[in-house]
Amino acid sequence: MNHNLQRFITKRVKNTKFECINCGTCCKTAEIMLSNREIGGISHSIKMEKIDFINKYLKIKTIEKEKRIEDRLYKIEGEVYVIKKIIDGTCPFYEEIDKTSRCKIYEYRPIVCRLFPFTWEYFSDQNSVNIDFSENGWNECPGIKQEEPSNWDEIREQITGAVILSIIQSAIGNANAGD
Numbered sequence: 001m002n003h004n005l006q007r008f009i010t011k012r013v014k015n016t017k018f019e020c021i022n023c024g025t026c027c028k029t030a031e032i033m034l035s036n037r038e039i040g041g042i043s044h045s046i047k048m049e050k051i052d053f054i055n056k057y058l059k060i061k062t063i064e065k066e067k068r069i070e071d072r073l074y075k076i077e078g079e080v081y082v083i084k085k086i087i088d089g090t091c092p093f094y095e096e097i098d099k100t101s102r103c104k105i106y107e108y109r110p111i112v113c114r115l116f117p118f119t120w121e122y123f124s125d126q127n128s129v130n131i132d133f134s135e136n137g138w139n140e141c142p143g144i145k146q147e148e149p150s151n152w153d154e155i156r157e158q159i160t161g162a163v164i165l166s167i168i169q170s171a172i173g174n175a176n177a178g179d
Contacts, residue, residue: 006128007160009152017148024101026116027094029140032083038110045108059084114162117141129163
């Protein structure tokens with residue numbers, strides 16, 4: 001079995017450049033879903049009991065949607081925890097200091113936050129990942145420069161690390177789902 005993960009990027013990733021400019025757009029627009037592992041890590045980092053963290057910061061959202069990635073259609077159904085936004089629609093862990101955005105839980109931030117504005121599709125039979133910009137990232141993130149050449153070589157390991165962590169968390173979640 002081949003243990004080397006193959007990474008592929010879409011044309012729009014290849015033909016653009018991404019550089020986070022710490023504007024906080026993702027903290028103000030992205031819906032932040034959390035895995036059980038992320039809930040535990042964040043609640044521990046802010047020294048709060050997990051149930052108290054859930055009650056204060058999270059809500060349950062029912063998902064019933066279809067997502068098309070290239071030529072594949074996915075049906076996504078179920079319930080997930082999402083972070084409750086504050087009144088202005090911002091993540092409660094977002095803060096702005098001297099016009100620079102900062103995450104109060106940066107070291108423990110969810111996979112969704114680590115990957116923004118990217119998304120990925122994993123093909124287990126080929127042990128490969130196809131990486132693209134998420135639609136809301138593509139439409140909202142000012143760090144995506146659509147007229148500049150790709151800096152993929154510079155960000156490849158960072159994105160791949162977040163993708164691998166997400167795959168592992170998904171596998172753990174699926175394994176624990178039967179408990």
